[in-house]
Amino acid sequence: MxxxxxxxxxxxxxxxxxxxxxxxxxxxxxxxxxxxxxxxxxxxxxxxxxxxxxxxxESKEALGKAAVEWWGQMGASFYNAAWQNTAIGALERLHQMLDIMSGFTMRKDENCVCMVGMMSQELASTNPVMQAACAKELQSWNDQVALMLAEAKKQLKPATNFDPKAVAWFLNSLWQGSMLVGKAVDSQAMIRANLKLARTFVDSLFDK
Amino acid sequence: MxxxxxxxxxxxxxxxxxxxxxxxxxxxxxxxxxxxxxxxxxxxxxxxxxxxxxxxxESKEALGKAAVEWWGQMGASFYNAAWQNTAIGALERLHQMLDIMSGFTMRKDENCVCMVGMMSQELASTNPVMQAACAKELQSWNDQVALMLAEAKKQLKPATNFDPKAVAWFLNSLWQGSMLVGKAVDSQAMIRANLKLARTFVDSLFDK
DNA sequence: TGTTACATACCGACCGGTTTGTATGCCAAA
DNA sequence: TTTGGCATACAAACCGGTCGGTATGTAACA
Structure with a gap:
């Protein structure tokens, strides 16, 4: 803009x-x-x-911060297709988001990796500026997912009571970890398998 | 020696x-x-x-490799308390392992982080030597967990059929991602919450 | 046992190249 | 003519790694 x-x-x-x-x-x-x-x-x-x-x-750090923020906006614009899809129920929106994530593993000549996760892992413990920038992006992703989970709880019968935010962090961590491990063992298929298991996990939170 | x-x-x-x-x-x-x-x-x-x-x-890289390998041995010696505990069933062993992991978040003045995960994230895509070293450690952790899951499948009735290796990668990724995110948002409690959800997930693989 | 010969452990100065960041100036747009 | 976008040149610290040298231990042999 x-x-x-x-x-x-x-x-x-x-x-x-x-x-x-x-x-x-x-x-x-x-x-x-x-x-x-x-x-x-x-x-x-x-x-x-x-x-x-x-x-x-003004510094390399300032550029890193800008890059992380840009990555966050970039990501949100992808996820919004699911997050803002009011035509479908909250659980379906979660499914759609997982599909979008799965799509990230399908691109040729482009590995499924995350700028936020990389900067977090490398810098969070020594660089407060970058840590804050990364935390902010992870937070806002989490808020969106927790929102969907909370809405799904209203729309459907939860099998057991659960904390939407905690489940969102669970999915967030799984996603970051999948990209990390996927890079080390060089397998995008494993990431997709993880996302499939994540889907069954999310489904298991609700009856039927 | x-x-x-x-x-x-x-x-x-x-x-x-x-x-x-x-x-x-x-x-x-x-x-x-x-x-x-x-x-x-x-x-x-x-x-x-x-x-x-x-x-x-002979080089900084050689030291890094040695450090990753040492970290792997170190970790295994902790996990072995659960992995080798033949006195209890396989599912209980998995529970015990999750408890050990939870224990890593409780130490004062020492964050819950992983050398293998850090080196993977930073170097896996550019340094083949370090990538191989990290992949080996992640693999062997995964093999141990998959072994327990396979054994649990024999000892108990699985709710649905599942691939022990795939579930192990799921837990592996969750664990790595939890440490990564935990560092960024500065919350060891979140890691513990994730491990608790992991326990319910593992339990849900089996009937009753 | 004393001596010689050699291997190993370690030191710290030094090398060429790279790092982030600065000082300065040119040139086109307003 | 002023201002902002960008290039050139440079600085000072730091990088991984080498090298000549020394201190220490061990094994062979007289």
Whole structure:
């Protein structure tokens, strides 16, 4: 969403340059992590020089934060197809979300990995700024899922009482862990199998 | 286990020095990750100099591999209390394992984190040596859990048929993801809640 | 037992290259 | 003519790893 209407053809496109830097960061850090990715590499990947980079971001950390936030928005825009689907019941929405997640494992030449999970694992215990940024994204994902679970509880008979937020954290953790383990054992099929089991777990929360 | 009886007092202790380097590595990398931890820092932490370090390990990567392997042995020695407990049934052994995992969240001044998970997340996609080392540890954990699940299947009536290995990967992923998310949102209680839900999930695989 | 010969454990200076970040200046758009 | 976007050049610290040297232990042999 550009702040000014891009009516004229712009030769200079600071907003685009900034986004190009974020895109390059995501691409590289998803492969190599934060510390393993240098500002020089990011600049090269984005077709930019260091001076230009530091014009847009005051530090590497600030860029990392921006990249995590962008990843969160990006993700939400995918998940919204399920989250906002008021045409179907809450449990079906959860199913649809799991299908979307499964879809992430199907892309050719692109592994199913998460920027938030990677930055959390690497930086959460030493970098408060990045930790807060990651926690925020995980929180908001969780809130959405908990919302659906709470709604499903109203629409259906829960088999036993359960805490929507706790179950959401369960699914959140499973998802992050699946991507982590999937990368190590190099199996996207395992991630899909996990999501299938997650579906039966969610179903088992409700009667019938 | 020294090769020769240590009857005399030894001033030099290469085995101990090597282990001290591994210990220091685990301590530091658990906080800062692989790339975020320099060889100099490790040497300082272990009270050793760089020259000495490279006498014991040919590279930083070799040390990382050794640290991951040591972590795997360390973990197995904890889990064995459950894995090898032939006095109880397989499902009870699974319960006991989940309790052990829960215990990891209770330690003061020590977060519940995993060396294997951290190295996987950071290095699996760029460093084949570390990826293989991590995959091996995750595999062997999984094999042990799958074994218990298969045995439980024989001892009890499964509610529905399930694949022990797939369920083991599910639990493995949940466990890794719980530690990851727990670090980001700074909540060991959430990890414990996840493990409790894992227990009900495992129980739901069997009738009654 | 004393001596010689050698292997092992360890030290710390040093190397080339890379790191994040800065200082400065050019050039096009407003 | 001013301002903002970007490039060039540079700084100072730090990186993994090497190297020459020393201290310590062991084995063979006289």
């Amino acid at each position: 550009p702040k000014k209407a891009a009516s004229k053809k712009r030769e200079r496109d600071p907003e685009g340059t900034r986004q190009a830097l974020i895109d390059a960061t995501v691409r590289l850090m998803l492969q190599q992590g934060f510390a393993g990715t240098s500002v020089d590499m990011i600049c090269k990947e984005a077709g930019m020089t260091k001076g230009g980079f530091f014009h847009h971001f | 020294p090769k020769k009886a240590a009857s005399k007092k030894r001033e030099r202790d290469p085995e101990g020095t090597r282990q001290a380097l591994i210990d220091a590595t685990v301590r530091l990398m658990l906080q800062q990750g692989f790339a975020g931890t320099s060889v100099d820092m490790i040497c300082k932490e272990a009270g050793m100099t760089k020259g000495g370090f490279f006498h014991h390990f």
